[in-house]
Amino acid sequence: MARPRKKKNTEIFALGNEAVVEGALLAGCTFYAGYPITPSSEIMEIMAQRLPLIPNGSFIQMEDEIGGLGAVIGGSLAGRKAMTATSGPGFSLMQEHIGYGCITETPLVIVNVMRGGPSTGLPTSPAQADVQQARWGTHGDHSIIVLSASNVQECLDNTIEAFNLAEKYRTPVILLIDEITAHTREKIIIPNEDEFEVFNRIVPTMPPEWYKPYEETVRGVPPMPAIGSGYRFHVTGLTHDTNGFPTSRPDEVRELNERLFRKIDQFLHDVQIVDEIDTDDVDVAVIAYGTVARSAELAVKQARELGVKAGLLKLSTLFPYPRKATEKIMAKAKTIIVPEMNMGQISREVKRVNNGQVSVRTINKVDGQIITPAEILKVITRV
Amino acid sequence: MADMKGTQLIHEYLRHNKKFPHVFCAGCGHGIVLGSLIRSIHGLGLSKDEVCVVAGIGCSGRLAAYVDFNTVHTTHGRALTFATGIKMAKPNMHVIVVMGDGDSMAIGGNHLIHAARRNIGVTALILNNNIYGMTGGQCSPTTPSGAFTMTSPMGQMEQSFDCVELMTAAKANYVARGSVFHVKKLDKMIMEGISNPGFGVVEIMTPCHTQYGRKNKFKTPVDMFKNIKDTVISIERYNQLSEEEQASRIPSGVFVQKDTPSLEEKFYQMAASCQGGA
Ligand SMILES: Cc1ncc(C[n+]2csc(CCOP(=O)(O)OP(=O)(O)O)c2C)c(N)n1
Ligand code: SF4
Numbered sequence: 136m137a138r139p140r141k142k143k144n145t146e147i148f149a150l151g152n153e154a155v156v157e158g159a160l161l162a163g164c165t166f167y168a169g170y171p172i173t174p175s176s177e178i179m180e181i182m183a184q185r186l187p188l189i190p191n192g193s194f195i196q197m198e199d200e201i202g203g204l205g206a207v208i209g210g211s212l213a214g215r216k217a218m219t220a221t222s223g224p225g226f227s228l229m230q231e232h233i234g235y236g237c238i239t240e241t242p243l244v245i246v247n248v249m250r251g252g253p254s255t256g257l258p259t260s261p262a263q264a265d266v267q268q269a270r271w272g273t274h275g276d277h278s279i280i281v282l283s284a285s286n287v288q289e290c291l292d293n294t295i296e297a298f299n300l301a302e303k304y305r306t307p308v309i310l311l312i313d314e315i316t317a318h319t320r321e322k323i324i325i326p327n328e329d330e331f332e333v334f335n336r337i338v339p340t341m342p343p344e345w346y347k348p349y350e351e352t353v354r355g356v357p358p359m360p361a362i363g364s365g366y367r368f369h370v371t372g373l374t375h376d377t378n379g380f381p382t383s384r385p386d387e388v389r390e391l392n393e394r395l396f397r398k399i400d401q402f403l404h405d406v407q408i409v410d411e412i413d414t415d416d417v418d419v420a421v422i423a424y425g426t427v428a429r430s431a432e433l434a435v436k437q438a439r440e441l442g443v444k445a446g447l448l449k450l451s452t453l454f455p456y457p458r459k460a461t462e463k464i465m466a467k468a469k470t471i472i473v474p475e476m477n478m479g480q481i482s483r484e485v486k487r488v489n490n491g492q493v494s495v496r497t498i499n500k501v502d503g504q505i506i507t508p509a510e511i512l513k514v515i516t517r518v
Numbered sequence: 519m520a521d522m523k524g525t526q527l528i529h530e531y532l533r534h535n536k537k538f539p540h541v542f543c544a545g546c547g548h549g550i551v552l553g554s555l556i557r558s559i560h561g562l563g564l565s566k567d568e569v570c571v572v573a574g575i576g577c578s579g580r581l582a583a584y585v586d587f588n589t590v591h592t593t594h595g596r597a598l599t600f601a602t603g604i605k606m607a608k609p610n611m612h613v614i615v616v617m618g619d620g621d622s623m624a625i626g627g628n629h630l631i632h633a634a635r636r637n638i639g640v641t642a643l644i645l646n647n648n649i650y651g652m653t654g655g656q657c658s659p660t661t662p663s664g665a666f667t668m669t670s671p672m673g674q675m676e677q678s679f680d681c682v683e684l685m686t687a688a689k690a691n692y693v694a695r696g697s698v699f700h701v702k703k704l705d706k707m708i709m710e711g712i713s714n715p716g717f718g719v720v721e722i723m724t725p726c727h728t729q730y731g732r733k734n735k736f737k738t739p740v741d742m743f744k745n746i747k748d749t750v751i752s753i754e755r756y757n758q759l760s761e762e763e764q765a766s767r768i769p770s771g772v773f774v775q776k777d778t779p780s781l782e783e784k785f786y787q788m789a790a791s792c793q794g795g796a
Contacts, residue, residue, distance in 0.1 A: 166607055187789040193606045195785075198632040202599040205592070205629075209572075209603020212590065213611075217603070235593055362588040362604060363611050365567055369533075369583050371591035380537055380583060 145325040151290040151317040152177035152220075155246055155310070156185060157325060158294030159218055163333055164244070165192045166217035168206035170199050170225060173258045174314040175248035178220035191215075200225035204232040204245070211241045212370060214361025216298055220246035223265055224255055227272070233307055234273035235372045237395065240305035240349070240357070242336055244297045247309060248317040251476075251503045260503030261314035263425050266480035269309045270454045276392065278399040280308045280406055281454040284316055285428040288323045292331075293408075293451055299334040300406055304399055305356050311453065313476065315426040315505055339366060348379045349391065355398030400455060407457040411464070413439060414446035419515050420468035422461065422485055424450040427474050427506050434511035445515050456484040465493050470518045474498035474506045494518070531556045531566070533586050541580050545739025547698040547724030551645055552581050554701055555614070558708035559587075569612045572601040574626065576618035577652045577726075578645040595625030598633045601640045609639070609782040612712055619646040620658040623679050627659070634688035637716035639780030643708065644681055644719060647726035655729030666733040681721040682773050691716030693774035697723040697750040699743055700770070707772065716780040723750050723768060 149157065155178050167182040179196070186192035193210070197203040203219045210217035221229065226247045236243055249265045251257030256264075265272075269281045280300050284293045293310060301308040339346045339358040348368040350357050360366035373381040374388050382388065399406060413435055414420065423431040428449040438445035448464050450457060461484075465471065471493055473482035482497045489495055498514055500506050522530060532538075542548050559569055566587050573582035575594035582589040588611075592600045597615050605613045622630050622644045633640065649667060650656040657667040657674050660681065664673045685693045692714040696704040704722065711718030725731065725742030736742045749768050756769035 166603070168603060168606075187785075187792045190793065192789065193782075193785060195602065195606050195781075197599060197602070198628055201596060202602070202629055202632070205596045205599025206603030206606065209590075209600040209605075210607040211603075212600075213604045213607035215607045217607075231593055232596070361608075362570055362590075363567060363608050367566060367586055367588050369589045369591065371583070372593060373591065378536060 142327050144327060146322055147325060148320060149287055149323050150177060150320050151284070151287045151312060152248070153181060154287045154290035154323055155220065155294045155312070156181045158291035159244070159298065160185060160189070161326070161331065162216065162295045162298035163335065164216045164218050164298060165189065166207065166210035166215035167219065168195045168197050168210065168217070169203040169219040169221065170197055172222045172225045174250060174317050175220040175222045175246065178246060200228040201232065204229045207243050208232060208236055208239070208241050211243050212362050214364070216242070216302065218244040218246065220248065222248050222250045223252050226265055226268065230273040234275050234277065236307035237273070237277040237279065238372055238374070239370050240359070241307070242301035242305050243307050244294070244301055245307060245309045246294070246312065248312045248314060250314060251501065257503045259314065261426060261476060261505060262501070262503065263311070263313055263427065263476040263480065264501070265311060266453060266477065267483075269311055278396045279454055280304065280306060280399065280452070281311060282308065282408070282451055283311045283424040283453055284451070285425050285449060286316060287319055287321045289451065290316060291323055291325070295331055295333070296408065299332065302336045303334045303356070304402070304406070305336065305359055306399065311425070313425045343367070347377045349375060350377045351394060355394050355401065403455055403459070406452060406455060407460065408451040409457050409460045410449040410451070412447040412449065414448065414464055414467070416444050417446035417464065417468045418444040419470045419472065419518055420446045420448060420464045421472045421474065421511060421515070422448045422450065422464070422481070423474055424453060424481065427476060430506055430508045431474060431511050433508040434515060437508065437512050438515045441516060443515060450481070453481065456488070458488050461485060461488045465489060468493060470494045470496060472496045472498065472511065472514055472518070474511050476500055476506060527560055528553055528556050531560070531585050533584060537584050540584055542577060543728045545725070545727055546577065547647065547726070548578055548581055548645060550698040550701060551643065551722055551724060552584060554704045554708055555643065556585065557705050558712060561705065561709055562712060564612055568610065569614065570604055571614050571616060572597050572604065573616040574618065574621035575652070576621045576650070578616055578618040578621065581616050595621055596629060597621070598626065598629040598640070598642065602633060602638050605638055605640050606782055606785070609786060613640040614712065615640055615642045617642060617644055618651065619644060619648065619660040620650045623659040623681065623684070631684065631688040634685050634690035634717050634719065636781045637689070637691055637778055639716055639782055641708070641711040641714070641718040642720070644721045645724050646681065646721055647724050647730055649726050649730040651726045651729050655733065667730070685719045686774050690719050690774060691776045691778055692718035694719070694772045695721040695723070695768070695770045697746050697770060698725070699746045699750065703770070710772070710775070714775070714777070715783065716776070716778050723770070
């Protein structure tokens with residue numbers, strides 16, 4: 136008797152930006168709103184073609200990025216999995232609405248294909264300059280989930296992950312990509328439906344009169360009904376009580392603010408995604424993310440060939456910063472090297488975790504060029 | 519519900535056990551707009567679940583919290599963008615947006631003209647009190663030339679926007695101007711705005727004695743209402759006046775009424791044909 140054959144994976148040759156779209160659609164995204172900007176525009180252009188082809192898909196080009204994210208929040212409140220994509224200047228315009236997404240606990244995904252800056256900067260060159268903006272760009276204290284991708288396959292995988300985390304924790308998730316990965320074309324595998332998990336937001340099941348939209352739950356994440364589904368409640372960017380109405384009572388204010396942190400921070404193992412490469416015995420460890428992690432991977436291999444015990448900690452999650460994974464590698468290595476296409480936005484976090492225990496070296500490049508394997512290897516072999 | 523009258527009807531729609539007392543000053547016009555909105559929705563026979571009220575930031579923005587619909591209090595100036603997302607996602611919902619004059623025409627001016635241009639099927643109520651109420655009485659894009667405000671202490675020097683002209687030029691489907699003094703007409707305009715398939719906008723002249731009146735010789739709510747009664751007149755009457763007389767009057771009524779299909783209707787038709795349907 137013939138065994139049922141496992142369906143063959145589809146392989147395609149795709150741009151990073153195309154892979155983001157594939158990932159989003161696999162994750163169940165049916166809503167896109169945005170405003171075009173290099174080097175992210177392909178994401179929007181392909182969404183404009185693909186979304187009308189799927190049932191319940193909708194696409195709208197707004198008048199600016201503020202409007203783009205406003206519409207995405209509206210779409211998500213109405214029950215859709217919604218996303219937008221942008222680059223530096225557009226990301227800056229979105230900041231107020233990112234904060235709104237955080238306090239109203241609206242799941243959504245923002246892809247920022249980073250360009251060099253400040254200002255309109257280098258529209259077609261790679262950079263990793265928006266890392267701290269993704270963490271702290273909007274006003275007010277809040278937790279946030281920021282992911283990155285270092286190759287085209289990860290553009291797909293981590294976009295799915297971004298949607299899952301957004302839905303699971305009812306929060307905006309930011310995916311940072313740099314221009315090289317966004318515009319690199321390589322072979323990727325589109326997984327079969329049974330090979331990846333899709334998480335959908337939890338909807339309330341109690342009668343509408345019982346429902347309190349911002350009440351504490353075991354996970355800290357309240358269930359979320361769609362607008363128009365019979366649960367009528369108030370959504371506001373003002374600090375609100377468990378009913379969703381504005382409050383300034385210190386106990387209610389504290390409870391909301393603390394829960395917004397807690398709901399993410401108590402599940403760090405779930406949200407902090409990292410890869411370790413050659414780290415079993417390691418003297419020199421590189422911590423890298425994005426395209427630079429690719430250079431670092433090659434540099435580490437070459438260093439091993441030269442007899443240096445080198446390893447790589449590759450970060451898919453940038454925030455909440457993977458502290459445990461960093462501590463673990465610091466316990467083994469004597470030197471940590473952090474190469475970045477910025478003046479040191481993740482090395483700040485590494486140094487914060489390190490607190491003076493091991494030597495932390497940075498490689499910073501802000502000339503619109505990638506950091507090459509040779510540049511990283513040179514530092515590895517010198518220490 | 520059908521035979522309820524006046525306040526009885528309004529109470530049916532308020533979140534009375536949750537959200538009162540309200541934040542409006544006694545004598546503010548915003549409460550009258552709230553009443554008119556409720557009567558209009560009731561008059562159209564819409565269920566609470568098919569209505570979504572989206573508001574911006576300002577005294578006007580607080581209005582959404584008081585009514586038992588799906589309500590969203592957004593960011594300053596951006597209410598229309600949220601509403602656009604909701605309407606694209608749920609084309610069968612009646613999405614009604616409440617904004618102040620500063621909210622809609624200053625910080626939100628770009629979104630306003632584009633919502634009109636693309637003819638998204640939402641209804642915008644612009645509560646025009648010629649001033650920034652919530653932030654303490656600074657001038658707005660509709661503050662009349664010469665009027666005194668906290669940021670035009672010597673009299674406003676800039677020209678002001680005419681909301682009706684702006685929305686007509688931007689191609690809104692339905693454009694009307696009413697006032698809180700003429701509530702019967704206002705109810706009708708809001709109903710027509712909601713019934714229109716595309717972008718409907720109703721500018722509502724409303725008093726803010728606390729911030730505007732105080733500085734411009736209308737200290738009490740009664741002074742302000744008298745002023746609205748005298749200045750806001752029907753288009754027909756307005757057209758009979760000399761140019762000089764017109765300068766101190768504001769025409770009200772329905773200025774544009776088209777039935778161009780809305781953006782979301784066109785989008786879903788296009789999508790259906792792409793998917794091999796109709
Ligand atoms: C981005 C931003 N800028 C400024 C403000 C401050 N602000 C709150 S309400 C308001 C003006 C409201 O005036 P208007 O829209 O005319 O409404 P009204 O209070 O008169 O009803 C301003 C400037 C804000 N909340 N957000
Ligand atoms: S400040 Fe003006 S607009 Fe605000 S509630 Fe008072 S009267 Fe109304």
